[in-house]
Amino acid sequence: MVQPLNTLSATEIVALTLNGTVNCETLARECLARVAAREPVVKAWAFIDLDQVLREAKALDSRANRGPLFGVPVGVKDIIETADMPTQMGSPIYRGYRTLSDAGCVAQLRAAGALIVGKTVTCEFAGPAANVTTNPHNAARTPGGSSSGSAAAVADFMVPFGFGTQTGGSVQRPASYCGIVGYKPTFGLINRQGVKPAAESLDTMGLMVRTVEDAALFMQVLTNSAKVQWLPADAPIRIGLCRTYAWKDADEATRNAVENAARRLEKVGFSVCDVALPPPCEGLPRTREIINDYERARGMAWEWNTHADKITDALGKSIRNGLVIPRAQYIEALEQVALCRHRVAALFTDVDVLLTPAADGEAPLGLAHTGHHRFQSIWTQLRTPTVTLPTDAGPSGMPVGIQLVGAHFADDRLLAIAQRVFALLGQGPRIEL
Template structure:
């Protein structure tokens, strides 16, 4: 009809199969007993459609966005994992099937697939985008996120999807910034390197990060070490406690009816979560909030904090979707993070770095990431 539909007019978008899209079946990557046909769009999907996006279809997810893997391979080498749980989202963008895909991150399920598949992965501050219409894993930790080809695409996606939703109890009515404008002419950023995390990476990845930081410094960035808060100690256990308890709460009725059919890893997680004591759950939530406050103070002094996205490149085989421990702190803290590809290993698989900002500072983070993206200049795509 010749009508302009919005900034995503005609852009094909893929949905991780835990997002509801009216008329499509949501499988959550699980058995037929878990399938249902959606009658309305998830809020994030509705906002994308309202901006002109064309929902191309669903892509694979690990079962209920946990650890039980898919059969999806990595576009750079199908014998290696694309990561998870947003496996299909990473593979679809990495293989250039679509320019944008929705994923979710509870621990590392957006940024890690992005890193393994050589694309940009972004999650905002927890509560910035409504999660209504998205199958949850753990409400306190679940983030709506995007996988895309460039930082400017992530900024545009956030500009479209962000905003308070009274129907989501975790949505926060915070002011929105000019995310698209933030990437137009970014200045050289001040970067705080979380050296204790960098030192935990595999040697070849650590060398790549150091080489990347050297190049960023030479291009004009201010690069210095930043402290990792003492409250990091015990944070992985706190996040795991919250996830187990909340997953058990969500799956309680479905698991009671279909325990024998449940995916192995998720079934074990639900059983473990049923045993979490209220006092331990509350202590874990308190620990998360303390770490967030501590690292928000650190992050506010920088345009972005730098750490690995993953220990190394994508592991071989499809039975394991990779180590999420480098993404987990920022999911637990609910702080905005973005993963940028930085180059290829001798194996031909992508390397990446992770940039993290203070809560609600997505525009500042996008500016830093866009500047770094241009300085790094990675534009490789998998060979057909």
Template structure:
């Protein structure tokens, strides 16, 4: 019995790719993997507080069902965390708000249904900031419990970083996948807008909302992407040549802390040494104006999406969210349209401005995770690319002065998600991360 428990404890640190292969081949069972993850949660949850809901019996029952099935699926036995704004038919979905305490959806969100169909085990629901906004909850950074893990996908990111699950679902409206992934030292992927279905995901700002992934490897991002899209899994082939990289510091460069600047510059040097062509890349001037209108778009669309909660349960919303919704209500529709026109114009321009670059290298966060659990960090280095609908990924390649992770961000043209995976693997090899 002790040997089985030790084996289960080791399995929680495997990647999703390793787990699915091992379960499919019979090297170990989905039940053993799930037990290993549950043991890790039991050991570390008091410190990390990543989970809103977890039922060990339910998780193990799912795993046993996978073990009893001949065709185990692409994600055979892979435990997955699900952000608690995403509907699950057999678990509560609380939106990080007392308004939805005990709420039980009748059906799974599309993304959850796809994961189950591929053989995944939904381990539980992970903590989210209130309605995937900025009001933080209880989750701590696994590397330093005195610091934020980032938000709003706080629990998903922390659970993956702490080896509680190999992958988890998050959402990004500003920077809620990439920022916490950088703070916690894992891979975070925001695909091209509208790649994954959002049916069954509580909306924030619907012109920006994107389902994303937290993982520890690029291979796992590709694996789960294939499951979510219900397509044959064929990893992107290796780069036929070193990439042409646009070094895009943006107008916010001077606001970045030294560790972020070092992460980007050292990555550029390593990529250049490995054969990449590095070009300085400047965005057109009007892109800087996006920072001025993002708040307007976000607030206006949140106010529309949450009209019912505002009308019936306003007093149960945080003061911070109330202020955001009031700003949205007070924003004239014409001002919103002007902001949308600028954003849509920049999107068209973006597809024409890569200028022969395969990918852009750019900062992802200001620096290391901030001290305290109230401030989840600034979304500015991520929100720009979310507005442009392009695919982005953060890779854990650097550490700051406190020894905490600092990532870099790679940005590809719209719908070039598959190429971004190949370039990401090449980049990690070049940097030696």
């Protein structure tokens, strides 16, 4: 039996499209069929126009100049601008809003031959308030947020790639909840032009994919880098098991996933040691709130001053809080985080990557909340690259991820190790087709 095209990875797709084995239209039709079948339940898309997608796919097929992502269908989080689709920010304030241009990162993908399929559902302004998307593994559970639609669409085999953004835990948590690979590069590596800021000293573009190889492929295109050198089976790898100060808040499923991973990796020859986050990292929950709210309140001054009635209480609380934070307190928080970064950097002389929880546990029941960012926002603030790998299952059979964290700018090394680790540990629950 032939594997359905919509289940292929981006790497597999370009192997077929670039040599003409599969054309973009055929591929697009299979992805769109999946969308048609599942979207009523999953609700991953804020905007998708099937005819427009097919037109674009045909236009790609007639293109002489084929890029390294030729025909790869992608979803774009709806806080990221697109010239040919509305950008609605998950907010009624921006209903139907169209920009003149694509965000830089979208234009880069288009130039590389990718097919922009649609805009994926985002929580309101990439914030805390849940939106309509359901977890494709179980529609009674949250997909996580705020990159809810990208995570669900990728997990559900609608597209192999979705852009996400992370200010707290908006890439890694939905990746863990939906059972996909979430990659947050080092802060700043992917350009943010045309992406609505949530809190600009924290906002980081992220890639939501099903394989580590795909994360590497997209990064090559977006950052003009050499191919990641994958590691031989016997490469010595040093893992730092980092439970973090939030370990007590992890469910058993997460604690098992992380500790089992450590045990299994040690058994196949990785060196594993315990690593503690140095002080004052225990203050990161507080600094995250100060920095996020201070920047939120300023970045969203127009929305708040003119449309406060259309902003949810959850987000409004952040803004209200941010408005009264004095500059001195904000600077103190920034300086404390800078000290944490400096000290955490030193950990990577003894280990190659940290192994740490990706999320509290399984995706919780209910759609009213998207979960807590405690295990993700540590690394957002530290600006280190991280990869969530969906290696485990929880007590309800839902995906549970582990997170690997690399040194600042050591993204390729992290991806190479993540690829090895994922191959060794294997994938947890997948959507049945």
